[in-house]
Amino acid sequence: MSITHCIFDLDGLLLDTESIYTECLQILCAPYGKNFSTETKLQMMGKSSLEAGQILIRNLNLPMTDEEFLTKSNDIYQEAFPSAELLPGAERLIQHLASHNIPMAIGTGSSHELFLLKTSGHRELFKLFDPVICTDANEIRLTKPEPDVFLACAEKFPSPPLSMSQCLVFEDGENGVRAAIAAGMKVVLVPSLPLSNYDPSVIQHATLTLGSLLKFDPVEFGLPPFDDI
Secondary structure (H helix, E strand, O other), X not given: OOOOEEEEOOEOOOXXXXXXXXXXXXXXXXXXXXXXXXXXXXXXXXOOXXXXXXXXXXXXXXXXXXXXXXXXXXXXXXXXXXXXXXXXXXXXXXXXHHHOOOOEEEEOOOOHHHXXXXXXHHHHHHOOOXXXXXXXXXXXXXXXXXXXXXXXXXXXXXXXXXXXXXXXEXXXXXXXXXXXXXXXXXXXXXOXXXXXXXXXXXXXXXXXXXXXXXXXXXXHHOOOOOOOO
């Protein structure tokens, strides 16, 4: 069955925010003599800010409350995220799908406030997505790796897919891949960290793994070919 709808993660997939997250959280951890590790980062990806903070505090044994983490991290994010750049291949793929009227959604672990902050330099491009489902949406009870965010995307499309298997999810994180599979959707993994850091079972169960969105061939999923090929 061909793909009719596409759902995109945001951080580390469309926007180069994962490197910004790493820098910001290292700044937050440094005064306590702690190092923000790749292992902890993988656990945090796709989670809400609160859940991510709880993982960080627990893993690094940081002497702060959840509220202190949210306040301190948000202060750092406000300065850093507006400079987020698009990752290679992102704009080309988005514009291509939009030009062929392929419905597109964003399903992200970011709050709506952080989504607006991160995309502030690319507002016109992100207007092409409908819906945008953030982790603080009313429909979201559980975050990735649970499928709630992607199921909400499918439900909120102006013209929903006939089957979840007609949805193609683009993800960079383990939790996101697991969420897409749990939703019954196909998923392209475009890792934002070296592949050696990922659980082999995640790579095995992804429909396709690519080094970059530049490598994506829409024809493989029954989507229109790129016009510039």
